[in-house]
Amino acid sequence: MTPPEAGATGSNAEAALPLPAVSVCLEVIAKRADFLRAAQARRQAMPGFLVQARRRGDDSPTIRVGFTCSKKVGNSVTRNRARRRLREVARAILPKGGKPGWDYVLVGRPDATVSRPYADLLNDLSQALSRIHAEKAR
DSSP states (O other): OOOGGGGGOOOOOOOOOOOOSSSSSEEEEHHHHHHHHHSSEEEOOOSEEEEEEEOOOSSSOOEEEEOOOOOOOOHHHHHHHHHHHHHHHHHHHHHSSSTTTTTEEEEEEHHHHSOOOOEEEEHHHHHHHHHHHHOOOO
């Protein structure tokens, strides 16, 4: 075992890469009322998932995101896998494509969220965000 003061080398060493500068931060939606408000707002269906989005109306620089998968998606293992995939897609796309002051809820679809290739999920979310933000305000 290598002593801590020796510094890490080899395959277990973590690379000291600079973190990308992100001007907005993502916050996870946890309250049911926020999910219900998002469900009443704009929505965009994509092959891999459904995106629900709403403008909060505050001047907060945060983007809030929530994830949900019903029992239609599958058993608990499948639902958790679908949510993990949605989390990673949101982490990759929302800081660039999302707007501050908005709430987004990603809803998993049966079979599609788990089996669809990751690159297609990324493309689905970027297309959904562009369609949601291109709509005229109601």
